[in-house]
Amino acid sequence: MFRVMIRGTFDGPGDTGRAAVLAAGGLGFTEAGTFTHDQSLSAFTFRCQVPAGPDDGEDEATLGALAALDAYGHPYRILHVAVTDMRHIKIRRKGRQPGG
Numbered sequence: 001m002f003r004v005m006i007r008g009t010f011d012g013p014g015d016t017g018r019a020a021v022l023a024a025g026g027l028g029f030t031e032a033g034t035f036t037h038d039q040s041l042s043a044f045t046f047r048c049q050v051p052a053g054p055d056d057g058e059d060e061a062t063l064g065a066l067a068a069l070d071a072y073g074h075p076y077r078i079l080h081v082a083v084t085d086m087r088h089i090k091i092r093r094k095g096r097q098p099g100g
Helices: 015-023 058-070
Strands: 002-010 034-037 043-050 076-085
Touching (some): 002 058
Antiparallel strands (some): 002 043, 002 076, 034 043
């Protein structure tokens, strides 16, 4: 599983586009993606969760996230993309001793 954050700007979303972005707001990572944005809805952060195949890397994750962003149908410009491969994240549990 990949988690992808895309920061960008919208190129003038119309009233329907604004309503769709507001409805998809949130802080979590979902496969459909969620938006956080500034007051004017010009700058945004899009958070998306992309399933990972055994040979998939950052390029495939980025393409999957862009496809999810494109599904909203709003013109945008990308400023920055960050990809985290959740398969490489190790969870440390409190109270567990190393090696035990």
